[in-house]
Amino acid sequence: MDFTLTEAQRELAALTRKILDSSADPWPDLVKSGVVPDSPDEFGVLEQCSVLVELGRAVAAVPYLSTMVAASALAEFGTAEQRSRWLTPGTVLSVALAEADGAKTTVPFAASAAAFLVSHDEQVFLVEAGRLDITPQELVDGSEAGWFEFSGGEPVPGLTPEWLVTRYTLGLCAFQLGVTERALELTAEYARTRVQFDRPIGSFQAVAQRLADAYIDVAAIRLTLWQAAWRLSEGLHADAEVATAKFWAADAGHRVAHTAVHVHGGTGIDMSHDVHKYFTAAKRAEFELGGATAQLLKLSAAW
Template sequence: MDFTLTDAQRDLAGLTAEIAGKLVTAERQRELDSAPDRFDDRLWSALAAAGVLGAALPEPAGGGFGLLEQMSVLRELGRHVAAVPYQTSIVGAADTLAEFGDTTQRELARRAGAGETILGVALAEAENWDPAQPTTTAVADGPSWLLTGTKITVPFAALTSHLLVTAGTAAGPALFLVETGAPGVTVTRELVVDESAQSQVDFAAAAAQPVGPLDRGTEAIGRLLARLSVGIAATQLGTLERGLELVSEYARERIQFDRPIGSFQAVAQRLADAYIDVQGLRLTMWQAAWRLAAGLPAEAEVHTAKFWAADAGHRVSHTIVHVHGGVGIDTDHIVQRYFTAAKHNEFALGGATDHLRGLGTILADVPA
């Protein structure tokens, strides 16, 4: 594989970092804490105006760049713990509609890339650990479809115009597009640890449109889950990189017994372990992203990247808080934002154990 970043990756990452660096301030973060939905509309509008949102969508929905460029944007958003739905609206819904949707659905993807609407992805279900096998159902009703079921922790659902929903049909799992404000759709905000905008969405015979042919449903869901999993790993990479920078700065500045605490062996070892963890996540994330972008088999690499996002995320996030000592548990301190964001990324779309099981299944099927 080639680890060299493309010009578009560097440019989009730099532009995203510049915009987020100006707008995502401590004061703005505190302001968002009291909002009904933790959504940074100023940052989202600025990213749209700069062309960041649509740049990495396939033509004609966007600028024609792809997954690697999307991961570069997500990494920068993770570094700023930015409260915007780039992962779900662009990487998830818009990219999938551009690939599998009909003309109308592709136009919706273009509008999302232009910042004219926000799309969402509804995957998780209570007591169902396999998003590829949904318990939500869709049944044909003449030329249309009716969707019934419940999805939990749907990001930014209250702000979306449409949701991309996984559902089971007589022909197998498939993707459906549902208007969030349509009859039979109920959105209830949920309270989660990192205070991000999450909702439960109930579907009661809600009108839905299939996305792509039903016989390609498993393919579409697999592609969506793979890209979202690597997207979480990219976001986690940015979050842990910045968190490690913060704790390293603190370890150099905090004096105890007339010495910086970073000079103590136990602290230095934990920081060194955290550095290795971040490097492992960086390697596995880019490996999975590159293989997906190149159209190569990447199931094992995706599981590996998400495992590192979860396992390394757990260790590094706790190191960030522990080395900060008493101030690390202060919910007003900046490291708490990185801690809770890392914990969210750890469990989104499955924790470490879930992806180890997936990886083990793949390895067990390999002939000796």
């Protein structure tokens, strides 16, 4: 098992960061630059995760994860007609995986997507956006979402809900790694420069211990993410590894997010401050598709 980033991963990450640092509307630029490839076959799971880490570091509200998961699924399982119609450059796709009271809910980028892959019972269906009555929702971090009633669509032969959930969950873990990495960097910098009682607050033992614990938590998120991503990239069974990665993304992500807020003090609860963006992004990633307890239940069932 080798977690060393490939040249493609490093180049994609660097290009993604450059675009996010310089663009006010990054999605078209990500498409134009090739970070969002013309064909999902161009980049595998590892490359996609490298991009998602950078998106998490910037808390970028772009439909990369849902589009790449749906496009990868259609590339592997879709019919020739489905692939030719929907696998086109810049087309936004989404996945409807969560359900409440019989409706698909918190569907990411529901207003932007041209089509959806919808899990229903043991099947996945492709549904064009124009056939749905979508009600907008706003997630805790302000991200675009929506809910709708599902009444049928085109089956995607051989594609299962578990396939979609596994890959979308992995993407959430990669995004959470970027969120927590950057939140910790911002918090460490604040602790070095914020002076109280004539000393930087980072020199106080309690603060230093919180930051040290957060460093270990981020390392655990990173390790479990790349372990799960590597197994998927090698075509190996990875249900337990993805659940483990999501457990750490949720449990450790919770601790890192709260550490960032606590160390920043009153600044940390200012909704206009950058640290608040990282807190809410981490909370969304913590609970989306199941928090820490849900992942432990998955692991217990697998064993």
